[in-house]
Ligand SMILES: Cc1cc2nc3c(=O)[nH]c(=O)nc-3n(C[C@H](O)[C@H](O)[C@H](O)COP(=O)(O)OP(=O)(O)OC[C@H]3O[C@@H](n4cnc5c(N)ncnc54)[C@H](O)[C@@H]3O)c2cc1C
Ligand code: SF4
């Protein structure tokens with residue numbers, strides 16, 4: 001076949017797929033390590049999902065409450081994830097986030113300030129102290145722009161030194177990777193197309209960092225953009241890597257519900273962090289009725305106490321509106337089901353009666369505009385209507401916590417950010433993603449660079465693999481008998497939304513798997529009309545197969561896990577089951593089929609488990625684990641007495 | 643609450659194209675981008691357009707709607723009359739790639755040329771101290787979502803390909819201004835750079851950029867005009883320079899404008915509503931029409947331009 005000779009080829013040391021916070025931070029690190037680095041993104045530079053993050057980045061800097069430190073952050077993260085988190089990732093994240101945020105200031109970031117000139121920090125669900133570094137409600141924009149500008153500054157250095165901006169770090173925007181290429185079990189490169197021209201492009205590189213974000217487009221009601229089709233998850237699977245925790249999806253409690261066309265668009269949690277409360281159609285602050293036992297001690301029991309907390313957090317407990325997201329989303333779901341919802345099928349989120357109009361406009365400027373312009377609602381005067389929306393995938397590529405290297409049988413593949421799994425366990429706390437991107441982006445970029453250094457010989461890209469990739473990519477354009485990709489996407493979204501949604505049941509999950517298998521046949525025959533130049537129908541046709549395999553992982557794992565925990569709620573198994581806490585469900589690909597295996601969770605180190613008190617652990621651990629814990633405490637006590 | 647509405651959408655690529663008519667269903671509360679998505683899912687599966695967030699946060703979905711540069715995700719259908727035809731064309735200042743997608747690489751090139759933040763060498767990470775009032779001025783500019791609508795509307799480059807080399811445009815003037823006002827940036831020549839390298843002198847303060855900015859950044863009043871003011875000797879006296887960084891808020895902004903290329907351009911509203919014309923676009927659109935450079939005359943910004951050619955006579 002002659003096609004391969006006409007494909008544009010590039011050679012890099014490290015190829016980073018994804019230009020969000022994780023990808024950009026990884027690329028900076030690889031370039032700082034002296035590696036020739038490429039950054040690839042489906043959108044224009046600076047438009048990745050990270051740009052949409054609103055609330056903030058969590059880091060225990062202790063600027064607002066000096067009692068905060070990494071141990072407290074670690075505890076909150078583990079609690080939020082219902083102890084299913086990879087403890088080592090949660091530990092690294094809690095320890096390293098402050099440095100990663102401070103570093104952004106040296107790149108030019110301008111966070112909001114405290115009175116004494118430090119980075120201001122705001123309250124957020126599940127965080128014990130004000131912890132989120134923020135810029136109004138556009139923190140993600142600040143983060144991505146800062147990283148983008150840091151990359152420009154590195155390019156300017158290279159321009160001075162080598163005469164070319166692209167000498168050592170180059171951005172390939174509007175370029176989609178469709179396949180990873182292997183040499184045996186080693187990554188050898190990545191193959192994709194330029195959206196603009198439809199021409200193919202081949203990157204030969206020994207190390208690839210996946211930073212492709214999430215999977216939300218498999219749901220109709222989602223805060224995610226067209227980019228979130230699970231590409232990185234699927235690329236990893238096909239390259240022989242494994243995914244964990246795919247049953248855990250975060251449904252953010254507050255998405256817009258009206259008008260229908262904006263259903264799902266996010267209403268930041270900062271509205272609640274800054275004093276907003278949730279009410280049902282009877283005007284009742286219903287969250288007080290939904291505080292689960294495991295959180296009983298940390299949340300206020302009366303409205304008075306909850307309200308006092310905003311000004312005196314040391315002597316009062318926090319309002320239940322600030323419970324972790326899974327709890328709030330389920331509560332809203334129940335209220336609506338019980339007939340106490342708002343006219344458009346959500347509940348009311350009220351900040352108007354709680355803060356002055358000026359303050360609302362100052363602290364939540366983009367929410368103010370979003371409602372004004374999209375829904376004709378003035379949030380300084382009336383409540384918003386909100387309901388759950390598919391927001392974040394906790395599951396992702398199973399990685400080594402320290403290096404971000406993918407598990408499974410592939411080498412040279414790294415993952416960071418939303419596409420990786422483990423860090424957030426069964427439920428992510430708000431604000432923990434932005435800091436996760438920085439901490440693990442840096443790590444993955446650095447380790448990819450040293451992996452490339454350590455190779456004696458460069459893996460080679462096989463010509464037939466490139467030919468196969470070309471064929472797969474062109475197939476939808478060459479078929480005119482199949483269905484429209486848009487129809488298939490709608491059908492997939494219907495299956496996932498109806499059968500693998502926020503509340504799950506065995507029968508429905510089994511049904512979902514049957515339907516996904518049918519969809520698989522149809523997706524294999526999808527047709528796209530038009531040519532190769534900037535053809536969104538074709539692009540979607542290629543994304544579909546990724547969405548499908550990732551959806552299968554979610555449905556399979558959701559059927560398997562017979563308990564409710566974090567972002568996985570089974571109506572038929574409503575309780576959290578300590579035995580299931582010891583299990584990660586791991587997905588791998590065998591040919592075309594998703595294989596599920598159970599894997600024990602790594603055991604927390606003594607000094608980390610020692611940060612919790614027994615009463616709390618008793619809610620999560622099995623009896624044997626508790627006995628181990630008691631032995632540990634007894635040992636420590638004896639050691640003290642010696 | 644759904645009705646059929648008439649849309650005219652420019653379809654084509656760099657070799658040419660024309661407006662095509664579509665009758666399409668529109669439901670309550672929808673924005674122009676929703677309608678485009680519906681067209682993709684029905685009559686026009688390969689209709690090219692950019693979008694990401696659908697909430698005015700990413701700046702991807704810029705296009706010209708009934709001649710006005712807008713974010714299509716923030717343009718509600720209810721802002722048009724019931725029988726009004728909605729005409730959607732690509733940004734005019736940048737070369738078309740396909741349909742509503744243009745080649746905006748000009749902007750990324752200018753971004754790359756603007757000198758980056760220069761951190762203070764002796765302040766360790768974690769030790770940065772700044773007051774909220776001092777960061778607010780720069781924060782206003784950092785709200786920019788890079789929709790490039792201001793770049794698109796600026797008459798200096800809108801129909802003047804020849805000026806693109808020398809002119810960075812309002813987006814990058816505010817980037818320079820943002821760094822100039824950054825309390826800890828150590829470069830002292832941001833203004834001079836804007837004058838000498840970014841072509842700030844081409845700007846005659848028509849304020850069209852400010853008018854289209856979806857983030858409501860006061861590009862001209864807060865960014866461009868302060869950058870045009872020249873404080874003599876500011877650069878050469880380190881003490882004065884330090885003072886200017888810290889106390890600048892207290893100063894009265896100078897409004898008299900002296901630029902390298904133009905004698906003077908006064909930002910008076912008389913200029914805008916009087917001599918300055920908004921009707922910039924030619925009625926028919928052949929190959930790009932070249933007109934005199936803005937620096938030689940009075941600028942025209944098509945904030946409310948006429949429609950693009952409906953004849954399909956080759957789109958640039
Ligand atoms: C509305 C909203 C608000 C949020 N607010 C917060 C918040 O306040 N705090 C917080 O911590 N988190 C927040 N989150 C979550 C957080 O923003 C995301 O999890 C995070 O930004 C993901 O970053 P990332 O670097 O992993 O990927 P992204 O920023 O999503 O970037 C993914 C990149 O991968 C590229 N890509 C994907 N597939 C391919 C492919 N096949 N080929 C080439 N490139 C590809 C994309 O083009 C993109 O550049 C929010 C999320 C949303 C949607
Ligand atoms: S004020 Fe007018 S001339 Fe100056 S940058 Fe803005 S649009 Fe261009």
Ligand code: SF4
Nearest residue numbers: 786787789790792855
């Ligand atoms: S300054 Fe305003 S109009 Fe210009 S690119 Fe930024 S957001 Fe868009």
Ligand code: FES
Nearest residue numbers: 695696700701715
């Ligand atoms: S889609 Fe992001 S601004 Fe319109």
